[in-house]
Amino acid sequence: MSSTESEVVVIGSWGSMYASRVRIALAEKSIGYEFIEEDLSDKSPLLLKHNPIYKKIPVMIHKGKPICESLIIVQYIHETWKDGYPLLPSDPYLKSQAAFWADYIDKHIYSGAKKFLMSKGEEKQKGVEEFLGYLKVLESELGEKPYFNGESFGFVDMALICYYSHIIAFGKIGNFSVEKDTPKLFAWATQCLKRESVSKALADPNKIYESLIEFRKRNGIED
Numbered sequence: 001m002s003s004t005e006s007e008v009v010v011i012g013s014w015g016s017m018y019a020s021r022v023r024i025a026l027a028e029k030s031i032g033y034e035f036i037e038e039d040l041s042d043k044s045p046l047l048l049k050h051n052p053i054y055k056k057i058p059v060m061i062h063k064g065k066p067i068c069e070s071l072i073i074v075q076y077i078h079e080t081w082k083d084g085y086p087l088l089p090s091d092p093y094l095k096s097q098a099a100f101w102a103d104y105i106d107k108h109i110y111s112g113a114k115k116f117l118m119s120k121g122e123e124k125q126k127g128v129e130e131f132l133g134y135l136k137v138l139e140s141e142l143g144e145k146p147y148f149n150g151e152s153f154g155f156v157d158m159a160l161i162c163y164y165s166h167i168i169a170f171g172k173i174g175n176f177s178v179e180k181d182t183p184k185l186f187a188w189a190t191q192c193l194k195r196e197s198v199s200k201a202l203a204d205p206n207k208i209y210e211s212l213i214e215f216r217k218r219n220g221i222e223d
Contacts, residue, residue: 008033009061011047013040015208017110018070019058020201021162025074027197028085028153033060071102074158088155101141101148102159108134109163113170117212120221128174132181135167139182146191153195161192165202169209173216 008026010033012019026033038047038057050059050066059066060073067076078087089095112134116127138160142148148156171177179186192198 006034006061007063009036010034010058011036011038011044011050011061012058013038015203015211016057017162017166017203020203021070021158022058022060022073022077023201024158024162024197025077025087027201028087028158029077029081030084031077031081070162071106071159074155078155086154087158089149094149098149098155101138101156105138105156105159105163109160109167113166116174117170117216118219118221124174128176131170131174132176135178135182135185139185142184142188144184147188153192157188157192161189161198162202164189164192165205165208168205169212172209173212 008031010019010022010026012022012035014037023035036044036046038044040057043055047057047059048055050061051057051068054068056068058070058073059068060076061067062076062080067073074087089098109131112127112131116124116131119127145151147153148160167178178189193202
């Protein structure tokens, strides 16, 4: 089926945590879609046409209309397909808090990891400690709840779990362990991974690790 024939199309990449986020949301709503693997080293005319501003993945095309930025896409999915599993709380205050924590995740997790992925020695160790600080803030917010929203898997869970394979790979490079250093987050992630929507969407952490090692080698960073 071509991209013009499918009602829902996702342009993404196997290793993109943000594309995984969109795939999780679609699976939670039981929405079928066509996935188009994007070559990020040679961006396609389709991607450039549908995201001419940022030229980034993921892009979801619904009935020919593009929606960009993964958190915005998840909100769009929630509002467009109202039946089935709710992705956001109905209460305005709880919705605002979910948006706050999703924003925190996207502002700190990947950018925080880049600080030690792009360095070595003392600078790398300092970056690891800062990154673990962000995870511990999230662990504190989670508290004793099974999910960030309480008893049900929701928006903040989707915002963070899509990073999990990368965080496991980051740990191998930064010499830290999610299980040891943030045990509540580890238990939460283990629970999330029991959901088929999550387990099928996340990339293999070993493949992520290998790609990160190659990246560090290319940039003369790998010890």
